[in-house]
Amino acid sequence: MADLVTTPNIADADAFYADLIALHDGLTEEESAALNARLILVLANHVGDAQVLRQALDAARAAGRRDG
Structure with a gap:
């Protein structure tokens, strides 16, 4: 069984985040x-x-519970 990687694992995470945000630029909330x-x-x-x-x-559900 493989395990989910939860430690930082994205090369240049800041650039990826910027690309992700830019991807949503100009979209409505529904389109986003x-x-x-x-x-x-x-x-x-x-x-x-x-x-x-x-x-x-x-993990996503558990994180949402911690944030809320």
């Missing part, structure tokens, strides 16, 4: 939400491992 959903599905397909994806879902 739809773009996020498409991006999630593209990345989930790339990961492909159902166990890792379940870990990611669980």
